[in-house]
Amino acid sequence: SKKLQRDIPFFTVVTDFGSGHVTWFNKDVDKMYLASEPIRQIAQNRGQVPDEKIVMSGLPIRYDFAKQADAMVDRTTEQGKAHQAKIREKLNIDPSKRMILVMGGGEGVGSLSDIVDEVYAKLRTQGVDATICVVCGRNEKLKSDLDARCWDTVVSQSLQSYETLKSRFWTKVLSLHAHRSRRIQLALDRAAAKAERGNDIADVPGDVDVIPLGFVSNMAEYMVAADVLVSKAGPGTIAEAAAVGLPVMVTSHLPGQEAGNVDIVLNGGFGDFCEDPETIGLEIACWLQDSQLLDVMSQKARKVGHPHAAEEIAVDIGETTRQWMERNELKRNSDQ
Secondary structure (H helix, E strand, O other): OOOOOOOOOEEEEEEOOOOOOHHOOOOOEEEEOOHHHHHHHHHHHHOOOOHHHEEEOOOOHHHHHHHHHHHHOOOOOOHHHHHOOOOHHOOOOOOOOOEEEOOOOOOOOOHHHHHHHHHHHHHHHHHOOOEEEOOOOOHHHHHHHHHOHHHHHHHHHHHHHHHHHHHHHHHHHHOOOOOOOOOHHHHHHHHHHHHHHHOOOOOOOOEEEEEOOOOOHHHHHHHHHHOOEEEEEOHHHHHHHHHOOOOOEEOOOOOOOHHHHHHHHHHOOOEEEOHHHHHHHHHHHHHOOOOOHHHHHHHHHHHHOOOOOOHHHHHHHHHHHHHHHHHHHHHHHHHO
């Protein structure tokens, strides 16, 4: 800046919800774009960034999500349901069933296989008709294993384990998180009471399909088509789900700053956090049998979502830069 004899603006865009390294927050920046109140508090308390330099923009995500959010608006309305049905038809997904989107990152790693098994088994035994789309990423072995899996054996093994340790599983479900939303907790309480009465196994098994996917480039469409997302606590994934009002079950997080992303989902009331595959399956089955709960979670997700954040940040940076260029030009002219 000194060498060129002109003022050059400096911007910071923080792409995490829950936490961030102190070096990200410098009070001398011209503008700082943030996605959540916890990050704002870090910027002000640790970085001493003044309020007038902070823009609460939301987390920037791909433009595909803005297009889908604009087309669907609210998935709980007739317009939203019609758009979801249209996208499902495009993706060859049965519109009459619930759809669960399961992700483990671009490489399809983690306990994805066990989670798919337990979600499948719990939906079958509780009589929920559903399609499970599994994003395997570049993990071709997982994709081929799911294609060849004997799902009757999966259900049999899961049911045997569940019947032996039923009370322990429900105790685990009900005691997971003090920060779980009251509405989700009430739904789980009812499901636990039903299990205690012995009414948790359906007379007619659910009709459940599993569709293994490779690396997905049209993720916005799959999130619109889904009723629930099962994924790790990546900030981008959470922001994408919130942009299209999609409830989230978080299954893992990296140590450190990703842990704070879990709180965005819990405090926002649009999902839960669980690492145990069988407990994940129980809770997902509970959610999918409560349409009102899904609607409430979807509405809360939309409150967190900022589908146009990337566009708005780019426009604001461009406008601010233009103002600085005009200022530099005036300064240059006055020096001549």
